[in-house]
Amino acid sequence: MKKEVLLEVKDVKKVFPLSTSWFAEKKYVRAVDGVSFTINKGETFGLVGESGCGKSTTGRLVNGLIKVDEGEVNYKGNDLANISEKEWKKYRKPMQMIFQDPYASLSPRMKIKDILMEPLTIHFPKMSSSEKQSIVKELLGKCGISEYHLEKYPHEFSGGQRQRIGIARSLILKPELIIADEPVSALDVSIQSQILNLMKDLQEEYELTYLFISHDLSVVEHISDRVGVMYLGSLVEVASKQAIFKEPKHPYTKALLSSIPQPDPKVKREQIVLQGDIPSASNPPAGCKFHTRCPLAMDICKKEVAQLQQVAEDQQVACHLY
Amino acid sequence: MNQLLQVKNLKTGFRKENGMQNVVHGISFHVNKGEIVGIVGESGCGKSVTSLSIMRLLHDTPGEIVDGSVMFKGEDLTALSERQMKKYRGNELSMIFQEPMTSLNPVLKIGRQLRETIQLHLNMSKKEAHQHAISMLKSVGIPRAEDVMNDYPHQLSGGMRQRVMIAIAISCNPSLLIADEPTTALDVTIQAQILSVLKDVQKQNEMGILMITHDLGVVAEVCDRVVVMYAGRIVESATVEELFAAPKHPYTKGLIASVPKIGQGINRLYSIPGTVPSPSNMPTGCKFAPRCSQVMEICKIKEPELIQMKEHDCRCWLYQEKEQEVEHIEKGSSARG
Numbered sequence: 001m002k003k004e005v006l007l008e009v010k011d012v013k014k015v016f017p018l019s020t021s022w023f024a025e026k027k028y029v030r031a032v033d034g035v036s037f038t039i040n041k042g043e044t045f046g047l048v049g050e051s052g053c054g055k056s057t058t059g060r061l062v063n064g065l066i067k068v069d070e071g072e073v074n075y076k077g078n079d080l081a082n083i084s085e086k087e088w089k090k091y092r093k094p095m096q097m098i099f100q101d102p103y104a105s106l107s108p109r110m111k112i113k114d115i116l117m118e119p120l121t122i123h124f125p126k127m128s129s130s131e132k133q134s135i136v137k138e139l140l141g142k143c144g145i146s147e148y149h150l151e152k153y154p155h156e157f158s159g160g161q162r163q164r165i166g167i168a169r170s171l172i173l174k175p176e177l178i179i180a181d182e183p184v185s186a187l188d189v190s191i192q193s194q195i196l197n198l199m200k201d202l203q204e205e206y207e208l209t210y211l212f213i214s215h216d217l218s219v220v221e222h223i224s225d226r227v228g229v230m231y232l233g234s235l236v237e238v239a240s241k242q243a244i245f246k247e248p249k250h251p252y253t254k255a256l257l258s259s260i261p262q263p264d265p266k267v268k269r270e271q272i273v274l275q276g277d278i279p280s281a282s283n284p285p286a287g288c289k290f291h292t293r294c295p296l297a298m299d300i301c302k303k304e305v306a307q308l309q310q311v312a313e314d315q316q317v318a319c320h321l322y
Numbered sequence: 323m324n325q326l327l328q329v330k331n332l333k334t335g336f337r338k339e340n341g342m343q344n345v346v347h348g349i350s351f352h353v354n355k356g357e358i359v360g361i362v363g364e365s366g367c368g369k370s371v372t373s374l375s376i377m378r379l380l381h382d383t384p385g386e387i388v389d390g391s392v393m394f395k396g397e398d399l400t401a402l403s404e405r406q407m408k409k410y411r412g413n414e415l416s417m418i419f420q421e422p423m424t425s426l427n428p429v430l431k432i433g434r435q436l437r438e439t440i441q442l443h444l445n446m447s448k449k450e451a452h453q454h455a456i457s458m459l460k461s462v463g464i465p466r467a468e469d470v471m472n473d474y475p476h477q478l479s480g481g482m483r484q485r486v487m488i489a490i491a492i493s494c495n496p497s498l499l500i501a502d503e504p505t506t507a508l509d510v511t512i513q514a515q516i517l518s519v520l521k522d523v524q525k526q527n528e529m530g531i532l533m534i535t536h537d538l539g540v541v542a543e544v545c546d547r548v549v550v551m552y553a554g555r556i557v558e559s560a561t562v563e564e565l566f567a568a569p570k571h572p573y574t575k576g577l578i579a580s581v582p583k584i585g586q587g588i589n590r591l592y593s594i595p596g597t598v599p600s601p602s603n604m605p606t607g608c609k610f611a612p613r614c615s616q617v618m619e620i621c622k623i624k625e626p627e628l629i630q631m632k633e634h635d636c637r638c639w640l641y642q643e644k645e646q647e648v649e650h651i652e653k654g655s656s657a658r659g
């Protein structure tokens with residue numbers, strides 16, 4: 001069966017100016033530096049990497065919160081990278097976001113009911129209040145929040161409940177693609193597993209496609225079908241979940257995997273402890289950006305950028321070793 | 323004597339308008355010389371309050387030790403004056419926090435902060451202290467240690483700052499280090515570096531470590547023994563092997579099962595229903611009862627004791643003689659009624 005591509009991100013770039021004093025030399029951060037991947041309909045694409053590597057920026061480029069400098073964002077075959085603000089309106093509904101901190105993303109002075117009805121009011125001005133209420137109630141129920149909470153304010157909920165509300169809100173307009181930026185990172189493990197299960201259930205029920213952004217590889221492994229590993233603004237490996245976690249190829253992916261503390265004292269594994277710090281994104285190393293920390297770096301790595309190459313069916317790696 | 327730290331029946335609370343509200347409810351545990359003991363639990367269960375109680379750093383919060391003792395090398399820390407306590411802190415007894423930026427002075431160079439700690443506790447000249455500081459920075463894996471001495475905290479990355487904190491904390495060769503979520507704010511590859519540094523210095527100095535974390539992976543990786551806390555109480559404690567191989571308490575079991583494990587290949591994760599109760603709204607009986615899948619009648623009425631079973635303690639009616647207790651309660655209530 002041929003899979004339907006919902007989103008295709010092609011060589012996307014985004015540069016942010018760094019605010020330095022006016023007389024200093026102008027500096028830039030290459031937050032996203034030529035990123036390409038595709039997401040099939042109904043799949044979850046996990047984007048992992050360490051702090052500042054450009055995961056959130058990639059998510060925001062996809063849903064148009066910030067404008068792409070170069071490259072294409074094709075949604076169902078339409079390039080969104082260069083369309084006008086007005087044309088964007090069409091895509092606001094099918095693409096929704098879930099954020100890490102549900103507290104910051106829910107307006108503190110609005111009741112849950114109003115927070116959830118707001119998108120309907122904006123997009124369907126003619127919809128009756130009772131119809132809106134019934135949509136809201138149904139979705140809240142599906143997200144595990146009972147009806148009697150409708151009149152409450154966000155601060156009256158726990159972190160996990162607020163994330164459920166955030167998820168319910170993202171589903172109100174029946175989206176196709178959900179961009180979830182660290183949706184469980186602020187939650188305790190017992191709550192995290194509740195939310196991950198909920199996201200899986202909703203995906204099945206509403207045929208959702210997820211771009212799931214996280215720094216936690218265990219969470220990404222659990223929820224994703226395919227995974228992209230980012231380092232300093234670039235994807236270093238893109239592959240099926242099985243390939244990434246069973247046969248990682250890129251030295252950075254390997255190090256990242258070996259760094260996760262395993263919740264099992266019997267597991268004794270070969271750990272690759274990387275030397276040195278993550279370089280600053282405003283001054284990335286030349287050639288392969290990972291060469292300053294790579295245990296396998298060769299001469300060529302310092303000079304030439306390694307491009308993403310197909311190394312197996314559904315596995316691409318950017319490394320001179322392959 | 324092998325026991326370095328012995329916490330006995332520690333109760334800590336915060337003053338509220340309507341009196342004291344306890345958040346740590348009579349916990350007891352110990353750390354042996356050269357041993358790494360983990361305290362694990364979800365946010366708000368009282369891990370940080372416990373560590374601040376041991377260090378007697380509650381006055382900023384404003385919390386108070388209500389009862390119990392903290393024996394450190396035979397001395398009860400709760401009975402010391404602030405002046406006496408200062409001699410211990412940063413010397414025999416040291417602590418690192420989750421956010422190193424809050425505990426480093428932003429306007430002082432790294433070198434000066436290290437040197438001053440060293441001079442405060444060790445009898446060294448300025449020059450000797452300077453050399454010692456550099457060697458400490460090197461021992462925690464800081465490259466270009468001489469240059470870093472001249473840097474301000476904001477010039478360093480999060481991982482480097484945490485290394486500096488560790489260097490300061492171990493500079494006076496403490497016998498006990500309390501590390502409260504030392505790697506929670508760091509990236510995994512940096513976390514791996516820091517944990518390996520901690521394990522190295524621990525081995526070299528035969529230091530005891532009290533490792534406070536919410537991360538079961540970190541516990542499994544570094545600890546010898548584990549204490550599991552829930553709602554300000556210890557619900558289970560055992561050696562790390564035993565705890566992960568044969569957890570007893572339903573909360574511990576649930577916690578271990580909730581964590582996604584790589585290669586596990588399951589579609590749904592185990593999840594504990596509900597949320598942690600707030601200190602002002604604690605259930606009577608077992609505090610875990612509203613979320614427990616094995617809850618029984620007695621659990622809702624009476625809180626179980628922490629029972630010792632061969633180096634493996636557990637606070638749960640499933641492991642206790644509940645029949646007698648039920649009779650007790652029934653008699654008691656009918657007598658009262």
Ligand SMILES: Nc1ncnc2c1ncn2[C@@H]1O[C@H](COP(=O)(O)OP(=O)(O)OP(=O)(O)O)[C@@H](O)[C@H]1O
Pocket residue numbers: 016017018029030031032049050051052053054055056057058215281282
């Ligand atoms: N609006 C902005 N202005 C300037 N720089 C920015 C802006 N947004 C992001 N950056 C920079 O771009 C880089 C990538 O940031 P991004 O937030 O995408 O990282 P991330 O992978 O999501 O990190 P984290 O895991 O910490 O959330 C970083 O160096 C960041 O400082």
Ligand SMILES: Nc1ncnc2c1ncn2[C@@H]1O[C@H](COP(=O)(O)OP(=O)(O)O)[C@@H](O)[C@H]1O
Pocket residue numbers: 336345363364365366367368369370371372383384385601
């Ligand atoms: N300064 C404070 N004032 C009042 N309550 C506090 C204060 N600090 C912590 N608490 C409460 O004490 C309990 C335990 O907190 P803490 O020890 O910080 O938990 P954790 O296990 O996450 O470290 C929580 O209910 C928390 O809300």
Ligand code: SF4
Pocket residue numbers: 250251252288289290291292294295296297298301306318319320321
């Ligand atoms: S290209 Fe070279 S430096 Fe980069 S990951 Fe591969 S081997 Fe390492």
Ligand code: SF4
Pocket residue numbers: 571572573608609610611612614615616617618621626637638639640
């Ligand atoms: S005492 Fe009862 S409610 Fe509490 S953990 Fe044990 S079985 Fe569950």
Ligand SMILES: [Mg+2]
Pocket residue numbers: 055056057181
């Ligand atoms: Mg981010």
Ligand SMILES: [Mg+2]
Pocket residue numbers: 369370503
């Ligand atoms: Mg804490």
